[in-house]
Amino acid sequence: MVPHLVTALTGPINELEQRVLDSTPxxxxxxxxEWMEHTPPFYSSVDIRNAGFKLAPVDTNLYPGGWNNLTPEMLPLAVQAAxxxxxxxxxxxxxxxxIPENHSxxxxxxxxVxxxxxxxxxAGLNVRVGSIDPAIKSPKKIELPNGDTVCLEPVARSKRRLGLKHFDPCTILLNTDLSAGTPGILEDLHEQYLLPPLHAGWSVRxxxxxxxxxxxxSKRFGKLLGIDPWLINPMYAKAAEVSFATGQGIDVLTSHVDALLTKVRRKYKEYGINEKPFVVVKTDNGSPGLGVMTVRDAKEIEALVRRPRASKAGAAKEGQEPCDLIVQEGVLTNERVHNGVAEPVVYMMDRYVVGGFYRVHAERAPDENLNLPGASFVPLAFSESAHLPQPGAKPGASAPNRFYMYGVIGRLAMVAASYELEATDPDAEVYE
Incomplete structure (x- = not known):
């Protein structure tokens, strides 16, 4: 099923799409x-925003949790990639x-799961689900509304291996982002493959x-295509040690917001874009404590500090204050599905795009975060390898062309994730 797209199909996005299609080989x-030199993350998902004039990733998840949103038609691609x-x-x-998250x-x-x-x-494996939740002391079978069942079993740890009673795996797949820290039970596994590695979790990432x-x-890819990398890259800045409760670091955050808004304004002027620039402020370590704030003017930051609720909103997960924040160029989403604002999410395993869906939220604006309660999910049509481009089709007119674009942007974010994991690998050899 191809969702009906109501997209702003005017301006540079068509030129960008044409450039991508012409450059497919x-x-x-x-x-x-790239994949000859670098190892892709085992699996990943990328949130993409299509502004009509710009197409860019806004978030990359290395422990994707929405595999149930992939349609049956997408499964053969996922199985082959697995x-x-x-x-x-x-x-x-x-x-x-x-190993799933601890919210059964x-x-x-x-x-x-x-x-x-x-x-x-x-894909040809014996698969079991092992919970590291201390509350799971014996196998727990859970019936799901869609007719599936999941059996959670307590993990058993020996000196060098992790497994279940009478089940010794050679590979362990984490589907928990470790935002609360790295559990000791997962460390020092010398004879098993742990995927993704621990440093892909938010305790390090x-x-x-x-x-x-x-x-x-994006700079290297932009050079390959002969395009301005800004068309596929959201600019960003980092603000360290910020506390909304005490006001610590707020002046630095405000100046970052102001500087980034100025840069975006300059780009909008260069491309003749009549939209109001905005930035998004969120925690740098993936903690959901702060949420995602849309900011259109630096003065809004000062107002947040004065607001009584700000101390609660600004308290990062588990009270870890102050926290590091990332200020990211806001990318509008001009896509609509079923009259709701939509953004594509691309799912990948190894180096392959295997599917995806639209995150749709009828109550949010094009410049707001859609990853909130009330969001619904509409499958992307990557079935039958429809993420392959159709070279003869007019840019913007063909859904597979648009989906191929999403796949390209998703894979660029995956290449970036492979660089990122190499740079933060504690076991990597350092050459002087």
């Missing part, structure tokens, strides 16, 4: 060479242990590192 070769990924890491793999009551999340089990089972890597990737 060069683009695919570029990706091929087979390729596992063969590369552990060709003789037989047993896979999936969220049936929507557990439907995602059931889908992952299905994908890896079809920082959004600013990712977008620093993405900026580098």
């Amino acid at each position: 060069a683009i695919e070769r570029w990706f091929r060479l 087979q390729a990924a596992i063969e590369k890491i552990c060709p003789e793999a037989r047993n896979l242990l999936v 009551r969220n049936t929507f999340y557990l439907a995602n 059931a889908q992952l089990v299905r994908i890896f089972h079809m 920082r959004k600013s590192n990712h977008f620093h890597s993405y900026e580098e990737v």
